[in-house]
Amino acid sequence: MDEDNLKMLVKLTQGGQFSSLTKHMKTCGLMEVARDKHFGRSGDTLAHYAARHGHLDILEFLIKEVGTDVEVYNNDYKRLLHEAASMGHLACVRYLLQEGAQVDSLKKADWTPLMMACTRRNLDVIRELIEHSADPLLRNKDGWNAFHIACREGDPLVVHFLLEVAPDVWRSKSKTCRTPLHTAAMHGCEEVVGILLERCDYTPDEKDSCGVTPFMDAVRNGHISLARILLEKHQASATASDILGVQPVHQVAVTGQEEALRFLVRELHVDVNQRATGLQLTSLHYAAKEGHVSTLKTLLELGADLHVEDKKGRTALHMACIGQHAEAARTLLQLGLKDSQDASGTTARQLAKKSDIMKVFECS
Structure with missing residues (x-):
């Protein structure tokens, strides 16, 4: 043909x-x-x-x-x-x-x-x-x-x-136990x-298979006004934890939602240094691992402890190097965080694999 x-x-x-x-x-x-x-x-x-x-x-x-x-x-x-x-x-x-x-x-x-x-x-x-x-x-x-x-x-x-x-x-519910309320909250509807x-008749703070609530979906995607609706009309919790012990204050650090961070810490009085259960990571650790430089600065403005260590003795600098984020590592060093050994004796510098991160330590 x-x-x-x-x-x-x-x-x-x-x-x-x-x-x-x-x-x-x-x-x-x-x-x-x-x-x-x-x-x-x-x-x-x-x-x-x-x-x-x-x-x-x-x-x-x-x-x-x-x-x-x-x-x-x-x-x-x-x-x-x-x-x-x-x-x-x-x-x-x-x-x-x-x-x-x-x-x-x-x-x-x-x-x-x-x-x-x-x-x-x-x-x-x-x-x-x-x-x-x-x-x-x-x-x-x-x-x-x-x-x-x-x-x-x-x-x-x-x-x-x-x-x-x-x-x-x-x-x-979906196969991951997500309700239509989760879906609408996630997409800001x-x-x-x-x-x-x-x-x-949804139960307040109903969790999906990962332990995520509709409120978590809302704030980690930056839908603050929707999160307020869930707080006021559905008695949602601003400090509920998922199955890994991660709370909304940690999740918004992962997604880099700075207004949501201010909302949680300033309006709802959530502890900015709250640790997730398990490895005892804070929002600063999570933001560093994702390489969110602006979020790191916002967290410090909100009172985050620059020198806090997780369960393995790692600081935010270790996490920035694990994520291979040179600018985040540079920012933390400029803010006064020194390289140190974690519980296994590993320094943040030793975790750096990319040349641009290694140069950060050479110039510091």
Whole structure:
């Protein structure tokens, strides 16, 4: 088959050029190819392209005239309904359902068209699927249902609608025990969090399999106003620990969220030198290991102890060198932290593997 003709088929379909496409097919005798051909690594058919781009006239032609199967799938097992739903093309979704498309067909990783629709803020498409008996309680391979996905995207109208049609949909947890509240908090969806706290009976400080709470998700991603909502309306704890004994004050140091640090220490009076259980690391250790120079300075402004050691006798300078962060090591030395031996007799300098870190010690 002429490669140029095949490329032209795809181009005309993606561009929605119906008359040119049908003419090209008939002139070049490509009707059978248009029905059966899977293109590229994805294995998409022309019907996939039409559904994805919302070209209803082409989609209808391919199914009715060319004979493309409404359940044809690509290499990810995506059906045409997945494509139309994921891009929010209501007319195509409606047509495919009328033609008998399976409403809860599964693509790779067990995603349904409804889940795909919930990645978009298109209530009309979601309502159409629900009215054709799509099941919002189905879960994908990670244990997420459509409600988890809607809470991640943060559209209050979609969240309200799903709670109306499936009042218990909020009770589902992912395979890592994360609730939709965790998801909404992590992504900073304040309106959705408000809805969840008002309409759903979540336990305060419910933990996922790593011991992370929704409050932790909020602050370590810098969503301070949302964290306040969890404190005020859900009695969240600002000092809860995950399974490693790490508290929010440590987590925000890891992610370099300096305003969240100020919020925890100045407003909530969390001890900036609080140690995580286990290795007894402080926020200063965590920030140094991640190489967050500005965060190190903020911690010191908030009263962090520059010379504090962990359970193994390591200072923040050791951690900066473990992380191979030259600028963090330089900053700590400039602030007055001297190199020292840990409990095993190892100095921070001995942990340096990169030449730029070694030069820091040579110049100090």
